[in-house]
Amino acid sequence: MRRDFEITMGIYLVQSPHELDLHNNFDFLGFDYSVEHRTLILRWRRSQGAWVASGTPASLTIEFREVSEFRFQPRDSAQPFTEDDCVSSFGYWTDEDWADGVIVAESSQSPDPKWLTAVDFMSGAVIAVQAASAHAQIEA
Numbered sequence: 571m572r573r574d575f576e577i578t579m580g581i582y583l584v585q586s587p588h589e590l591d592l593h594n595n596f597d598f599l600g601f602d603y604s605v606e607h608r609t610l611i612l613r614w615r616r617s618q619g620a621w622v623a624s625g626t627p628a629s630l631t632i633e634f635r636e637v638s639e640f641r642f643q644p645r646d647s648a649q650p651f652t653e654d655d656c657v658s659s660f661g662y663w664t665d666e667d668w669a670d671g672v673i674v675a676e677s678s679q680s681p682d683p684k685w686l687t688a689v690d691f692m693s694g695a696v697i698a699v700q701a702a703s704a705h706a707q708i709e710a
Contacts, residue, residue, distance in 0.1 A: 571687065575632075575706040580659040583630065585706050590630060591658065592657040593626035597623045598689075599655070601697060603640055610634040610699050629709040636702035639686060646694030653692035663688035663698040672696060 576586040581593040590596065596614040603610050614630045616622060641663070645654060661674040662685040672690035675681050686698040 571681075572703040573699055573705075577660045580652070580661055583632075583706060585708060588611075588627065588708055590595075590627065590708070592630075592660060595619075595626055596630060597655040598659070598691065603637075603677060608635070608637045610637050610640055610697075610701065611628060612697065615673045618700040624634070627708045627710050631707045633707070634687070634699050634701035635706050637699055638702075639698075639700035641686065641696070641698040643694075643696035643698070645702070649693040651693070654695065658690045660689050662686065663696065682690055 575583055578584055578589075581591060583590045583592055592614065593619050597617050599613040599615055601610060604646050610633070613631045616626050633709050634693075657673050659672050661672045662681050663669075663672055664682065664685045673685075673686045686700045687704065688696055688698040690696050
């Protein structure tokens with residue numbers, strides 16, 4: 571998949587000049603999936619916590635285009651709902667037996683093209699997608 575950003579350490583979205591901590595500094599708002607347009611849009615906004623630096627961008631969207639597969643794994647009902655908006659890791663999903671959930675690839679490792687891009691949340695929910703491209707838009 572072609573992307574105009576990188577993910578490092580499983581939680582940082584890097585698109586020059588930004589390095590955004592999706593786990594600590596952003597709250598996930600939701601997603602829009604269009605069957606007609608074959609797009610998936612994920613939306614975040616800057617957290618309101620005092621620990622978030624004042625120069626942190628206000629919002630982030632990631633648009634996946636030419637989606638060929640979309641999966642949603644439900645949340646763990648034992649987890650509090652406050653964990654639904656917090657990214658645990660941003661990595662890959664594979665159905666291979668050796669993997670157990672979302673895996674984080676090292677930046678030097680090229681993911682297998684069959685792996686789905688996956689966002690794992692602290693609540694246990696997972697969004698997984700196979701698409702031709704992904705584009706991040708960062709709003710000040």
